[in-house]
Amino acid sequence: xxxxxxxxxxxxxxxxxxxxxxxxxxxxFLFGKQWTKMMKFNSKDVPNIKQKAMQGYIGTFIATLVMAxxxxxxxxxxxxxxxxxxxxxxxxxxxxFLATTMIGGVFWDxxxxxxxxxxxxxxLVALMLMGGILAVWV
Numbered sequence: 001x002x003x004x005x006x007x008x009x010x011x012x013x014x015x016x017x018x019x020x021x022x023x024x025x026x027x028x029f030l031f032g033k034q035w036t037k038m039m040k041f042n043s044k045d046v047p048n049i050k051q052k053a054m055q056g057y058i059g060t061f062i063a064t065l066v067m068a069x070x071x072x073x074x075x076x077x078x079x080x081x082x083x084x085x086x087x088x089x090x091x092x093x094x095x096x097f098l099a100t101t102m103i104g105g106v107f108w109d110x111x112x113x114x115x116x117x118x119x120x121x122x123x124l125v126a127l128m129l130m131g132g133i134l135a136v137w138v
Contacts, residue, residue, distance in 0.1 A: 004072075
């Protein structure tokens with residue numbers, strides 16, 4: 001197996017950028033209202049959601065760190081050294097692993113296709129930005 005040259009500061013930095021993208025994406029400023037409606041949350045759900053919020057924020061950031069770490073391996077293996085080639089790497093990872101597996105929510109969980117599009121588009125933007133950052137921040 002070839003050795004991998006990882007920049008851990010770039011991994012953390014790209015994870016922070018992706019996390020901020022998610023925070024903005026699901027905020028009322030962008031798509032938070034639409035997401036809440038498609039998730040069928042109501043006012044009775046708010047106290048329970050707020051109670052679990054910190055756990056969700058921490059868990060999501062850890063998952064984003066893992067995603068950035070794995071993506072950094074692909075960026076290195078594919079020798080992506082420009083922002084665009086890093087974005088392309090993020091795109092192919094998104095298409096092959098996220099866009100395909102997340103569609104199961106539509107087929108099996110009866111989630112609206114629009115919700116799938118909203119969620120999967122978030123990951124497209126996040127992975128492409130992470131890939132670009134990881135490619136140039138060596």
